[in-house]
Amino acid sequence: MQCLLVIGCVWPEPNSSAAGSRMLQLLEFFLAENYKITFVTTAARSEFAVDLEKMNIASEVIKMNHPSFDELLKNVQPDLVLFDRFMTEEQFGWRVDENCPEAIKILDTEDLHFLRKTRIEAFKKNKNSKDLYFDAEITKREIASIYRCDLSLIISEAEIKLLQEEFRISSKLLYYLPFQLEPISEEEKINLPGFEQRNNFISIGNFLHEPNWNAILYLKEEIWPLIRKEVPGAKLYIYGAYPSQKVWNLHNEKEGFIVKGRAENAEAIMRNAKVCLAPIRFGAGLKGKLIQAMQCGTPAVTTSIGAEGIPGDLAWNGYITNDQQEFAKKAVCLYTEENLWKDAIENGFRIINSRFNKIEHQQEFSKKLAELIQNISVYRRENFVGRMLQHHQHRSTYFMAKFIEEKEKSKLL
Known part of the structure; x- marks a missing residue:
């Protein structure tokens, strides 16, 4: 049985947001694929979150910038790690690479955050968002995260088109996976x-x-x-x-x-x-x-x-x-x-x-995962930009995390 580690931005609340429904759909997919799932997040447990225990999914709250996450990785030994939004990849991606270098890394973008943020700014300033997103820091962060992962799940065809045409990202790094819904009879x-x-x-x-x-x-x-x-x-x-x-x-x-x-x-x-x-x-x-x-x-x-x-x-x-x-x-x-x-x-x-036919999308996603797992060395070899960004960004994150760890130790002393 393969192991999946999901690093959540928040606890999944399907009755509160579309993002919560999306995460629940992904969890159900991997359960159907017979993955053993562990869900972790730095967020406080929510009273409105789905009951993961009833789904036979292990879960726990983790600490940011803390070596205890390294121990969790060693214990879980995930075959696949799913990052819930690019922020979790920034925080924990380097630790996954250090402790589980063979684990396949998948980023679920939910939506493109840089597009949403710059559209807000463009609306307030009465500008075209395209004039803003190329220079925005959040754009560089999110695009870098996409490159560092083996595959990114994109929920909208419009966003796939944007990433390919405006940012020239290889189609091999992107996978269109919208909501997966039961057909209406x-x-x-x-x-x-x-x-x-x-x-x-x-x-x-x-x-x-x-x-x-x-x-x-x-x-x-x-x-x-x-x-x-x-x-x-x-x-x-x-x-x-x-x-x-x-x-x-x-x-x-x-x-x-x-x-x-x-x-x-x-x-x-x-x-x-x-x-x-x-x-x-x-x-x-x-x-x-x-x-x-x-x-x-x-x-x-x-x-x-x-x-x-x-x-x-x-x-x-x-x-x-x-x-x-x-x-x-x-x-x-x-x-x-x-x-x-x-x-x-x-x-x-x-x-x-x-x-949004659930069966069709899940069958295609299952095939894509099998192809990715079988050809992961080829995917990574062809994604040199991702490896380069991984090296530089992870080193900076590593030293920042170590600095924070030492700072917290000194407080305890």
Whole structure:
């Protein structure tokens, strides 16, 4: 039995964020491949995290810049190490190389952080993100991490294209792996609430994620008043994990803007909403809320950023627009016109079944892993840039870690 060590950025919370769902999907894949899994993270244990023990996955909290991680590596002896986002590779990659040089290193980017961060900055400065990301420190860090790993999992085709065309990264280092979802059967479609059974609008997203907060504020100030003018009795329910006081302050019963906070059962709530609104103006990766809307037969109005990487060449399950007037108009159309609504949800089912088919993606990923394992020496020999970056960056990280270790020892003395 092969051993997998997952170094998590946080504990996986599938009910709190798309990133949590993504990690759970990866864990389930490796369990199905008969890997013995150990999950570790420096983050404090979360009450909302999935129960890894029930999944037969060992887990523990680890310390940063501490030699105890070296001992853990020696005990686990992983055949494969999965880094959850590039920050964990920066912190622990050199220790993996030092203690388990033969272990295959896979980076799950979740989304390209440099793209998300520079899009935020570009939005605030009214600039093109392309003018910013080439010079940004986070870009250099994340691209270097991709080179140092044997394979990087990229969740969006748009991000694969960016890495290959703008940064000239070899396709051998990148692997497209979006969400892996069960196909929606005809029986499931029939059992979903219909047009007449549904009421109100919904918007949902983890509030620790800045694009979600910005989208809710945009709805409140610009878009929702236009929608409410056309459908006065409608309400917009706002859900999301980790709402701050500024989120709760947006709640207004008279305006029909209802802030609910964390959803105990996001799927049930989405299934009963008539239209999902996601005016996301910056961000990266795939938007889990919009994927879930499709699974629940709920049409959505979003932006080009919101839809990025999801439909491919297929029709969207609603409308895509970056204009606030058009956004409100299309939301009202979906809310009031049953035929449009029904056509939209069929588009969503088609996207889920053809682009995110769990069986198909897992079969292809299994083949890719087998090829990587069998030809790892060739992969590494052809990735000289990665070996060079590994040498220089790991030496600097090594000395910084040793400095911190000695500093902590002196405190104890």
